[in-house]
Amino acid sequence: MRKIFYKGLWAENPILMQLLGFCPALAVTTSALNGLSMGLATSFVVVTSGVVVSLVRKLIPDQVRIPVFTIIIATFVTVVDIILKAYFPAISTELGPYVPLIVVNCIILGRQEVFTSKNPVHLSILDTLGMGLGFTWVLVLLGSIRELLGLGSVFGFQVMPSSFETWIVMLLPGGAFITLGLIAALYNYLNQSDRRKA
Amino acid sequence: MSSLLTIFISAVLVNNFLLYYFLGICSFIGVSSKMESSFGMGMATTFVMTMTAMITWPLYHYLISPETGLNLPFLEYVIFILVIAALVQFVEMFLKKFFHSLYKALGIYLPLITTNCAILGMALFIVIRDYNYLESIVFGFGAGLGFTMVIVIMAGIREEYAYSPVPAVFRGAPLALLTAGMLALSFMGFSGMIAP
Incomplete structure (x- = not known):
């Protein structure tokens, strides 16, 4: 039971290991x-759609399962989108079209296909929650590094001294690719040294 | 006319879908290791993108839109994703029947396109930017061409270093991401072409 939850955080991390949701x-x-907001929004969608898929898994004919999963996911993404627009308009503007694009995040469809359509509800909640949080921590780490070097702050709090020369490149697409590439290499390195010890 | 050209160049080079909006990265990292298959994937994507632009525009303006349609904005995402899935399915059947050689060339890449976020992203951008019908089609076609170009360049680079002695921890995704980062930096050179 614990393993089902924890595997999403590290061993089968959706971004770093499964290479989904880039x-x-x-x-x-x-x-x-x-x-953080994108991570939590995605976690909400993956858990809620996972619960629904798990509940109706015996009613869905195999041939039409992918369209059915997609409609369930699109429904919950619409829910998130409306909630964000109503209660967190600033975050909604900031994330822009990337909120509706959660629909085509392969992590979510992947979990339905691999796990929730074959397992009971309580296990599905653990699995999807682990995957959602595994996704979230990578996003927060990536966002923190880019904000720290690009603006000198983390979560809006000034961290670097004012003499710090900000790296504009970190806020541009190039910086995003390179930072995530280095995080992925570090992840491989840590896994490799784990294996050597074992 | 000049606005159409601006939209086209902007979609292909300046605001490239892969390197600027990060749309379609999954297939970019996954598929782009051989130039031939990358080109097939790119062509199939361009085709579906242009068709999607043609179909979702009237659907949005006559069905979903609060001003000119039936005011169903909460159904926007569900309708768009269904249209794309159905379209890919249709295109596949149509090609299989009438253009069998093209169908064979595209092969497995056709069904994969449904989950390519670049397609849904493009449909959403058309709505957000309020393009007219012709602009939407040009935008969809340009975005597809831009996608094809970058995925083929990337495959070329990856073919070059496929047998290089790369440190083990960098092999695969990390190196692909670093390469994409360099490409994104060099594509920034195009950003001066169009006044913001």
Whole structure:
């Protein structure tokens, strides 16, 4: 049971291990807060759609399962979009079209296909929650690094001394690709040294 | 006319879907290791993108839009994703029946396109930027061409370093991401072409 939850955080991390969901990870992480909001919005969608898919899994004919999953996911993304627009208009503007694009985040469809359509509800919640949080922490880390070097702050708090020369490149697309590439290499390095010890 | 040209160049080079909006990265990292298959993927994507622009524009303006349609904005995402999935399915059947050689050339890449976020992203951008019908089609076509160009360049670079002695931890995705980063930096050179 515990393993089902924890595997999403590290061993089968959706971004670093499964290499899914790069688009939102790169696009919105110009600040730590944006990364956190995108991570939580995606987690909400993956958990709620996972619960629904798991509940109706025996009613869906195999041939039409992908369209059915997609409609369920699109419904919950619409819910998130409306909630964000109503209660957090600033975040909604900041994330822009990347909120509706959660629909085509492969992590979410992937979990339905691999796990929730074959497992009972309580296990599905653990699995999707682990994947959602595994996605979220990578986004927060990526957002923090880019915000720290690009603006000198983290979550809007000034960290660097005012003499710090900000790296504009970190806020541009190039900086996003390179930072995530280095994080992925570090992840491989840590896994490799783990294996050597074992 | 000049606005159409601006939209086209902007979609292909300046605000490239892959390197500027990060749309379609999954297929970019996953597929772009061989030039031939990258080109097939790019062509199939361009085709579906142009068709999607043609179909979602009237759907949005006569069905979803609060001003000119039936005011169903909460159905926007569901309708768009269904249109794209159905379209890919249709295109596949149509090509299989009438253009069998092209169908064979595209092969597995056709069904994969449904989950390419660049397509849905393009449909959403058309709505956000309020393009007219012709502009939407030009935008969809340009975005597809831009996607094809970058995915083929990327495949060329990856073919070059496929057998290089790269440190083990960088092999695969990390190196692909770093390469994409360099490409994105060099594509920034185009940003002066169009006044913001």
